[in-house]
Amino acid sequence: MVNFAKIYNAVMEGDDDIAQEEAQALAQQGVPAMDIINHGLISAMGEIGVLFKAGELFVPEVMMSAQTIAGVIEMLKPQMATEMDSRGTIIIGTVKGDLHDIGKNLVALLLSSNGYTVHDLGSDVDAAEFVRAALEHDADIVALSALLTTTLDNMEQTIAAFSAQGLREQVKIIVGGAPVTAEFAAEINADGYSEDALGAVDLVNKLMEG
Numbered sequence: 358m359v360n361f362a363k364i365y366n367a368v369m370e371g372d373d374d375i376a377q378e379e380a381q382a383l384a385q386q387g388v389p390a391m392d393i394i395n396h397g398l399i400s401a402m403g404e405i406g407v408l409f410k411a412g413e414l415f416v417p418e419v420m421m422s423a424q425t426i427a428g429v430i431e432m433l434k435p436q437m438a439t440e441m442d443s444r445g446t447i448i449i450g451t452v453k454g455d456l457h458d459i460g461k462n463l464v465a466l467l468l469s470s471n472g473y474t475v476h477d478l479g480s481d482v483d484a485a486e487f488v489r490a491a492l493e494h495d496a497d498i499v500a501l502s503a504l505l506t507t508t509l510d511n512m513e514q515t516i517a518a519f520s521a522q523g524l525r526e527q528v529k530i531i532v533g534g535a536p537v538t539a540e541f542a543a544e545i546n547a548d549g550y551s552e553d554a555l556g557a558v559d560l561v562n563k564l565m566e567g
């Protein structure tokens with residue numbers, strides 16, 4: 358039974374060094390990167406979310422843990438990378454006004470480790486930037502993330518920007534993030550929605566098959 362307590366606690370405490378050392382140690386023991394991500398990182402972020410909501414943790418502490426997670430994800434990338442030819446090109450980003458990027462980073466990581474070429478535009482990305490990047494990279498799919506109910510509208514506006522440029526038929530647009538639902542995705546005319554990163558890979562695989 359693998360013990361994830363050390364990496365979990367390091368994320369809770371925002372200790373980059375211990376988290377990365379422990380991730381390395383687990384990887385060397387043969388623990389799959391996805392298990393480290395699920396049991397070490399995402400589970401700790403779930404607990405942080407509960408404590409944040411209860412007012413027991415504040416923004417700077419949450420930021421430190423988010424940074425610790427980002428460091429571990431960066432470190433695990435080579436382990437997850439595959440050498441297959443690109444299966445398609447994806448533009449991903451968190452929509453305008455929204456700085457949450459942990460979930461988006463996980464989706465990007467899983468897509469790239471499943472053979473897709475992923476251009477990550479970061480967070481707080483406006484509609485015009487998504488359109489510009491999709492054209493520049495001849496994207497097959499654009500993936501939009503949002504974590505705030507107040508930024509959900511910007512997903513709709515981003516999709517509208519693709520329609521306004523006459524690109525809506527050329528590019529598939531998928532959406533996700535905690536406040537997003539399948540109903541909302543349908544309402545804003547997205548091509549797909551998934552509630553987690555593994556589901557995002559299945560969704561992209563299906564859309565690429567046509």
Ligand code: B12
Pocket residue numbers: 399402403405406407409410416417419420423454455456457458459460461463464500501502503504505506507531532533534535536550551552553554555556557
């Ligand atoms: C970490 C965090 C922060 C960090 C973000 C750091 C970072 N680099 O991301 C900081 C401290 C900066 C922050 C700031 C704020 N936050 Co905040 N934050 C969170 C927290 C605790 C965790 C979010 C997270 O990373 N979850 C873990 C990841 C793995 O899950 P996920 O993002 O949902 O992603 C998964 C799926 O949704 C899906 N997915 C995600 N994107 C996509 C995209 C596609 C295409 C697909 C298919 C799937 C997909 O796959 C992912 C992996 O499985 C949540 C609470 C919570 N428990 O969710 C609040 C939360 C999201 N924050 C909240 C708020 C209110 C704020 C602030 C407004 C607080 C403030 N008063 O300043 C600011 C807003 C700043 C801004 N403009 O964006 C609220 C939002 C409420 C709402 N309904 O709108 C929440 C829910 C907390 C709460 N309960 O009140 N926050």
